[in-house]
Amino acid sequence: MSFYVSLSGLKGAQASLGTISNNVANVDATGFKKSVANFGDIFSAAPMQTTRQVSGQGVRVQSIAQQYTQGTIQTTDKTLDLAITGEGFFAVKRPDDGQISYTRNGAFSVDEDRYVLDTTGSRLQILAVDPATGVPTANSTTDSSALTDLQIPTTLDNAGAVQLTSVAVNEKGIVSAVYADGTTRYLGAVAMASFNAQDGLRQRGDAHWVSTVASGDPTFGVGNQGLFGAVRSGALERSNVDITEELVSLISAQRNFQANAKAIETANTLTSTIVNIR
Structure with a gap:
């Protein structure tokens, strides 16, 4: 024995x-x-x-x-490098099969079609906001159909010769674009996801997780409120x-x-x- x-x-x-x-x-x-x-x-x-x-x-x-x-926050000074301080995950969707996964890796970049992608090629998801004021149409939702891909146009309203000059993301995850004539357009709010049981998430690799029955369905919302952590632009969360x-x-x-x-x-x-x- x-x-x-x-x-x-x-x-x-x-x-x-x-x-x-x-x-x-x-x-x-x-x-x-x-x-x-x-x-x-x-x-x-x-x-x-x-x-x-x-x-x-x-x-x-x-x-x-x-x-x-929480992992250590490392400053990068790149606008589309996003870090979460607190709870929550970024929601990203694979364009080939539409599967939504969740990550804390906020190293995002823009492809040739101006979609914002993470390191695996999945598109960053956003919630709708008022284009003029940036006020979210809903602070939280459990409906994944409310999510859309973040796309940053290079010209104002996708027409004319008014070019994009800068992009900013505030602590709530509101993405704003400023154009050459001084016009500001709010493109959306980075969709933050929270779960009742984080331990039930299933690993998918590359610091991505998918929801399961054990984790429960995600709740999507705007950053810096409730269970959703604040978004820091120009920074990345290192390993814990x-x-x-x-x-x-x-x-x-x-x-x-x-x-x-x-x-x-x-x-x-x-x-x-x-x-x-x-």
């Missing part, structure tokens, strides 16, 4: 090492959220058996949970991995692995001694 107990310990230590290694590997990944391996003991006994005479039977991995704590903490955890996991390996070696020695008794 001791072989299998220690084997479960080796597997648990291996899972911990794998999780820590993934965190360390993504220390420079924008918007990455670290994970932590959670373990539970294995115990079983017969109904009429006293538990004072039964030892545990090892350990198992209960879950590998992501930690959605603390490299010092991870290295300490790595040493602990390594010692755990070595201890379980030593327990197997000791059990093997005892078994060999018993078998070789003449």
